[in-house]
Amino acid sequence: MAETVLMRNFERADSHTLASYRAHGGYAAWDKARQMEPAALVDAVKASNLRGLGGAGFPTGTKWSFIPKNHTGPVYLVVNADEGEPGTFKDRYLLERDPHALVEGMLIAARAIRSALAFVYIRGEYVEPWRRFSSAVREAYDAGLLGQGFDVVVHRGAGAYICGEETGLISSLEGKKGWPKVKPPFPAIKGAFDQPTIVNNVETLCCVPPIIERGAAWFAGLGTKTQGGTRMYSVSGRVARPGVYEAPVSVTLRQLIYEHAGGVSATGRLKAVVPGGGSAAVLTADEIDVTMDVDGLKNAGTMIGSAGVIVMDDSVSIPEALMVLARFYAHESCGQCTPCRESTGWIYKMVHRIVEGHGHKEDLDTILDVAKRGGGTTICAFYDGAIGPYISYIEKFRSEFEALIPRA
Amino acid sequence: MSTRSGATASHSTPPTVVEFSQAQLNEVRRLQALYPDPRGALLPVLHMAQDTFGHISLPTEEYVAGLFDLSPAHVHEVVTFYTLYFRAPKGRHVVAVCHNLSCYLAGAPEILAHVKRRLGVEAGETTTDGRVTLQSVECLCACEAAPMMQVDDRYELNLTPEKVDRILEGLR
Numbered sequence: 001m002a003e004t005v006l007m008r009n010f011e012r013a014d015s016h017t018l019a020s021y022r023a024h025g026g027y028a029a030w031d032k033a034r035q036m037e038p039a040a041l042v043d044a045v046k047a048s049n050l051r052g053l054g055g056a057g058f059p060t061g062t063k064w065s066f067i068p069k070n071h072t073g074p075v076y077l078v079v080n081a082d083e084g085e086p087g088t089f090k091d092r093y094l095l096e097r098d099p100h101a102l103v104e105g106m107l108i109a110a111r112a113i114r115s116a117l118a119f120v121y122i123r124g125e126y127v128e129p130w131r132r133f134s135s136a137v138r139e140a141y142d143a144g145l146l147g148q149g150f151d152v153v154v155h156r157g158a159g160a161y162i163c164g165e166e167t168g169l170i171s172s173l174e175g176k177k178g179w180p181k182v183k184p185p186f187p188a189i190k191g192a193f194d195q196p197t198i199v200n201n202v203e204t205l206c207c208v209p210p211i212i213e214r215g216a217a218w219f220a221g222l223g224t225k226t227q228g229g230t231r232m233y234s235v236s237g238r239v240a241r242p243g244v245y246e247a248p249v250s251v252t253l254r255q256l257i258y259e260h261a262g263g264v265s266a267t268g269r270l271k272a273v274v275p276g277g278g279s280a281a282v283l284t285a286d287e288i289d290v291t292m293d294v295d296g297l298k299n300a301g302t303m304i305g306s307a308g309v310i311v312m313d314d315s316v317s318i319p320e321a322l323m324v325l326a327r328f329y330a331h332e333s334c335g336q337c338t339p340c341r342e343s344t345g346w347i348y349k350m351v352h353r354i355v356e357g358h359g360h361k362e363d364l365d366t367i368l369d370v371a372k373r374g375g376g377t378t379i380c381a382f383y384d385g386a387i388g389p390y391i392s393y394i395e396k397f398r399s400e401f402e403a404l405i406p407r408a
Numbered sequence: 409m410s411t412r413s414g415a416t417a418s419h420s421t422p423p424t425v426v427e428f429s430q431a432q433l434n435e436v437r438r439l440q441a442l443y444p445d446p447r448g449a450l451l452p453v454l455h456m457a458q459d460t461f462g463h464i465s466l467p468t469e470e471y472v473a474g475l476f477d478l479s480p481a482h483v484h485e486v487v488t489f490y491t492l493y494f495r496a497p498k499g500r501h502v503v504a505v506c507h508n509l510s511c512y513l514a515g516a517p518e519i520l521a522h523v524k525r526r527l528g529v530e531a532g533e534t535t536t537d538g539r540v541t542l543q544s545v546e547c548l549c550a551c552e553a554a555p556m557m558q559v560d561d562r563y564e565l566n567l568t569p570e571k572v573d574r575i576l577e578g579l580r
Binding site for chain 2: 074083084085086087088089091092117123124125126127128153155156157158159160161172173174175176177178192193195234235236237238242243244274278310312316320321324325327328331332334
């Protein structure tokens, strides 16, 4: 069994309390970090090869280093706790079971980027995680960990997947609809309330205390050459033991399905797997000998995203699975960019009519054509994320779609 | 687009005075002071308004706009963008059944059909007695316990028709 880093405290019933966190070594990393120069903290995170665990996989230390050196005004730290990627539930566990790990990660990150104020944006539906985390923040204030030059505002969202996109999140935090913003300028230059801002995912920040406490080299050594550490894989769908599993990022998709999650349920025969949340291109049963790090899945033509693994056995209808995801993209498109707003709506209608048995024989090629033309034409990565499923489900399982389309 | 937010209630709106108490107004000022620009508190204050008035009507939007020195149009744009703000009266309880992929694979369509039969409403509707508003929603990120639904503040996990019946019977 590999080392447990992020889920080390989960088994204790009182793991969310300050007393329990402290009794098991909590805030020791912060004690160490407060003696270190901010630049040394950035260097340590760079050397750890920590990459963002919310979806984009960008190197965290590098992101931190983008804050302009000559900036004299405020710098904000924003925590993205707007978990919403289909098939992902890791941040919910962290907020509920180890909220002080996040507070400690925020303290260290704030020192590294010289921020005195952080916002934690928690999706509106996460009421219990919000209560648990808010209670941890109150404990941290009472203990003098917060409020000594660093303040934390816990902010509830109101239901919109697009607010998980970092600039959409910033718009929402500013009291607007969650429309993503054109980049550049990137948030590190001009972010929340027009000030330099670092947006980090919950799990990403929870990696920071162990990195500082045990060393960048140790963390880097847990993973692959280009990505350090372990991460939390959310495994759901047709598996014997759905759940969240921590493993080094060098774990293979096969190991996750068959060793961690107990193998394929229902028919027991694997057909397809979503490796990194709904927006990742689907893999077939023959494509699961891949390592579950950022580059491993990129090389396999898909993405690790938020590491949400959804398993489908061979009784699952792939066209129906795509219809469910296409409905999601049609509903969640924020409507700002024409290619996304129009295509997500029309593609859902087409996949829906195919599933209902009213498809036209040119529909599949139309969907592929529209999807392939739309990549890179929008302000944010939402539509690029939708394209992954559209193209991969149809190209890898085309005969299943064709079988549903009446012959003219 | 986020167009499924409004529950279509079948009962009419009683005229209500839209006004926060002094204590709530103090809370509004406290929230506004937390942000570099007071407008950052708009979503939290809209949550407060909905908790207080039941839903966010056009007069509520105008009232909140006044507290922020924003145009009512800006507040309307925000309210209509997010799924958790109700623009019409909702039931005393909100039941939101997840219909995304992991729940779908675990039988969400059957669970949703069962809830519809039990309540006698479609998704987006409220029971005639005003007890429950039913919604069919996107991923709530509890896929390890699919199929699942949210009932008010609670996540109800690993649903079966029998479990759904027990939960619905508990809603008064």
